[in-house]
Amino acid sequence: MATIKNLLGLGFVILFSCSISKAQNNEGQVHGNVQIDAQVYKTDSIIGAEVPPSRMGFNSYANLNYTKGNFTAGLRYEGYMNAMLGYDEEYNDVGIPIRYISYRSDELEITVGSFYDQFGNGLIFRSYEDKSLGYDNAMDGIKIKFNPYKGVYLKGFTGKQRKYFDLGPGIIRGIDGEFLINDIFESMSALKSQVILGGSFVSKYQKDENPVYNLPENVGAFSSRFTFINGGFNLNGEYAYKYPDPHPDVIDQYNYNTKFGDVILVNATYSRKGLGVFLSVKRVDNMSYRSDRNATLNNLNINFIPSITKNHTYALAAMYPYVTQPNGELGLQGEVIYNFKKETFLGGKYGTNLTVNFSQVNSLKTTPTANYEKYESEYLAIGDELYYRDLNVKVHKKINNKWKVDLNYLNLKFNNNILKLILDESGSSTFGMLDANILVADVSYKIKSRQTLRLELQGLFTEQDKGDWASGLLEYTLAPKWFLAFSDQYNYGNENDKVHYFNIAAGYKKKANRIQIGYGRQREGVVCIGGVCRNVPASSGFNISITSSF
């Protein structure tokens, strides 16, 4: 392994050196970015914030990419000295975890080293990164993309997955094909209806070292997908199947089960000017798929099952986020977006935009069995247990050239017994079903053409967990360079601890460089994007964030 790394490194040096000599005559390009997030921690007994031994969290990243003609090479430096609170301590290191060389022509792309990719919706393979979550399952290996004929797109790869500054033990292989039917058959190219078909196969290999069970060392998964488009109508779906993959990361009574896994996802949308409609249905059963069968948390996931609920970003609306339950769930989501035209009763002078969104996720209907499959599930039956329900309405209105208003209402039901977001010290859920109403008003007022004042008021009302919250934020921006913001979150409904979480932040940006400093308290919480979450402990102190692209 070390030899291969060295060889690859040597390849880089040679490539870069050659490129340099040529770059002075021909054209070549270097681009990159730098990101630093740091916090100096302070003890704060009121919110239970503790200071880590290193007193400071410091995450730093730098990407450097060089492109010359059809060749691209790049690397990423990462340094966690130490990792900020909420990131896994296994990140505490410095190194160059990402490095690659890639050749691209119109028909062919070959990448060696680190790469990211996904097949279809990612149901059996998705390799991606999200720094705010500390998530990175980059592949290390070789990937080929080939476009042999108009409308035919083929991909294949083999590699190992990144785990912190190391690689996981398993090997993953995969192939994928996507076929744009209207491009392939010329007779269909003028048709109004368009069809895209796709299919993939992925397999993982990991040695069986389990002393008790005789586990499969190779586990495959396949998926097929389609898209049908006619005018403003779009219907797309994907079905994925995973062969038996006994592993321990399942609810206790079903662990090491030998049942297959499958998932179906169907999206239908219709849109025309001023109207958008979206409907989505998903059923997931036993689809945890990792390149190390003993991995837990967010490590070494091969696939990605997207959450079927709306991603909320206002602080209080995002307090109880839903995350996909890969072991089993059945969900649906619907949304309508409508633009009331200008100069109508509801539209007013500038038009009014209304969004109504609903989603619900339930358990599957399962029955335990006496064999090694351990359970079976009814395909079309809805389980009795409600996991999550979200009804939200949003109105966006420009009142005049100075005033803009966004109003949001959410009603959430959140089953903490299953989702286990808030746990006590012994790891048990502190409440069952949470029922919350949330209101958000976001108002901005343009003082002058480049100066804006924005006020955000939020309330979360619930009988469960920590009770009611109120939050306010006032932000002043002076375009294009400055901003200043004050915010407070107040847990006034908490009978034990009515705590204020006060923050001040200021930022300066120039072109693609940005620096932000802040001071204050951060509440304990969960950051979620896509289907992945990260727990962030309560903290207090001074923070700084710098980003730059070049």
Next chain:
Amino acid sequence: MKKLLFVTLAFMLTNIIWAQDIPSVQIKDLNNKNILSKDLFKGENMVILSFWATWCKPCIKELDAYNENIEEWAEETGVELIAISVDNTRSMSRVAPFVNGRGWENIQFYLDPNEDFKRAMNVVNIPHTLLLDREGNILWQHNSYTEGDEYELYDVIKEQTK
């Protein structure tokens, strides 16, 4: 080994000529058809490239502001506006209904669900907007959005067309 790599890089950085062509990465149009990112630059004019997502509030404000102004800017300078959504498969299907429901008619939309194009353009966070010439050279770029930033972009576009 690592030292050697750094020395090479440092040397490279001090010597390189800063000129480029655009990275070519596979993205999708709103009908899920594959497109190479370099084909976005086939026209004669400058291109505004804006990275956004349906869940990103400042991005939506920014595209609202551009949508209001772009017709005028295009008439004056021929500039085109292309928005790249980095919504992953959780919300990728929402993009078409969202942009139509929002009434954004003057923007060309593409999808980058695994952030390949975003990474290739070295974007850290969204919103991130770039102005490129027809060869794909970066003339200007800007991270995050505050109301009124569009005036700066307009000034840069005007300056470039002088």
